[in-house]
Amino acid sequence: MLLIPHRGDDPDETALPGGYRKALAIVRTVDGLVQVRTVGEELGLEVAVRGKLEPLRAKMTKLADRGWLHKQPGGRFTARR
Template sequence: MAIGVREAQLGCDAGGPADPAPQRESRRGRAARRLPATGYRRILAIVRAADGAVQVRAVGEELGLQVTVRDKLEPLRAKMTKLADRGWLRKRGDGRFTTRSQQ
């Protein structure tokens, strides 16, 4: 299936929208501006403000989610994993998340 010019400009195919978490760029300031405001920036700010690695539950508490209900945390976990897959965060072996500069 061929992708049209408009779809190529938008970064999507005719089947749906582009992935909302873009790849991290090497220029930190420019890359942070390209991060969508749909919660991703707030998640990144919370993890950066933490002293060390954070659990999804702690980020959920900061965002005001019902952390006692597992179904409320799963979308947040998916967003944080997506940020880690794209290079914005680092997911440790114990399931906690850190910024790329924190080890």
């Protein structure tokens, strides 16, 4: 079983672990493209240190790879409708 399931026709966000659900919710509240830095700020991470954002970037990329988010060129993300 995958920790982060692929998004299906009837997406069930409760299947996602808490940190992934929080990141997904933040991206959905923003209208337009979202940087990982913005999500990190909302989560209360120390965004001045780039290394602190890398685990979050990996989570968001994994969400995009599994169909929960869209990853745009330049490393920005948008919510899937």
